[in-house]
Amino acid sequence: MGGKQVNTLVDTRQRIFRAARSILLDEGAAALSMRRIGRQVGLTPAAIYRHYASKQELLDEIAIAGLQALESHLRPALDAATPGGRVRRLTDGFLDFAMEQPTYFDFVFLTPGVLRKPLTEELARPMWGTFRESVDQIEACMARGDIRKDDPLLTAILIFSQVHGLVSLYRTKQIGPDPREFRQLYRASVERLLRSLRPASRPHRTHPPVFPRRGKPVATEGVNP
Numbered sequence: 001m002g003g004k005q006v007n008t009l010v011d012t013r014q015r016i017f018r019a020a021r022s023i024l025l026d027e028g029a030a031a032l033s034m035r036r037i038g039r040q041v042g043l044t045p046a047a048i049y050r051h052y053a054s055k056q057e058l059l060d061e062i063a064i065a066g067l068q069a070l071e072s073h074l075r076p077a078l079d080a081a082t083p084g085g086r087v088r089r090l091t092d093g094f095l096d097f098a099m100e101q102p103t104y105f106d107f108v109f110l111t112p113g114v115l116r117k118p119l120t121e122e123l124a125r126p127m128w129g130t131f132r133e134s135v136d137q138i139e140a141c142m143a144r145g146d147i148r149k150d151d152p153l154l155t156a157i158l159i160f161s162q163v164h165g166l167v168s169l170y171r172t173k174q175i176g177p178d179p180r181e182f183r184q185l186y187r188a189s190v191e192r193l194l195r196s197l198r199p200a201s202r203p204h205r206t207h208p209p210v211f212p213r214r215g216k217p218v219a220t221e222g223v224n225p
Contacts, residue, residue, distance in 0.1 A: 016037060016043070016058070019041045022040075023036060023037065029106070032055075037058075063107065063108050066107055070097045073097040074094065074134075075093075075130055076089070077130075086137045087159070087194070088190070088194070090134050091187075094163050095163065095186055098170075105171060106171055109168065131156070136152075138155050138156050146198065147197045148197060149199075159194075
């Protein structure tokens with residue numbers, strides 16, 4: 001196959017991907033169909049299948065792009081000065097991704113069948129690199145005495161489950177709808193979780209309720225920054 005033909009095939013595949021991603025981000029996953037994508041790039045559905053073996057392969061590629069967008073929100077958290085500060089900023093980065101890229105969040109995390117690999121295989125993929133590094137930060141928090149000693153991976157999954165669950169409730173309109181109040185609720189809930197993970201010997205302070213009253217910010221405190 002000549003170089004010009006290879007370049008044409010690559011360019012067409014990229015056009016299909018960009019069209020599919022545009023439809024997803026503008027209209028949501030329900031609007032995605034091979035026929036709709038074909039109309040946008042001037043191809044028949046059969047022609048698209050010459051570049052993608054299945055619709056699932058195309059969806060997987062979009063999901064990878066979404067996870068890479070998540071990585072771009074998480075990566076700056078690793079610049080914080082301490083392990084505890086990095087853990088907190090990682091949870092903030094996940095929230096920022098969900099609030100700034102809600103369609104990507106919904107597609108990757110709320111669409112059944114998008115993340116189809118077993119957990120150990122999924123976390124080994126390159127786009128989960130920052131999550132794997134977060135496990136190291138949690139282990140460092142345990143060494144410092146900020147979090148009680150336990151399995152770092154299971155603790156990271158616990159924290160991820162907390163933030164993922166909160167954002168999922170918000171995105172499905174079961175919490176909210178005010179974004180400022182949700183951010184307060186989210187951060188207060190994360191801080192409570194981090195406090196619960198401290199070693200038993202560390203003192204606990206009294207704190208206001210997690211759920212904010214309208215117009216009143218919630219005071220938060222957590223793992224030492």
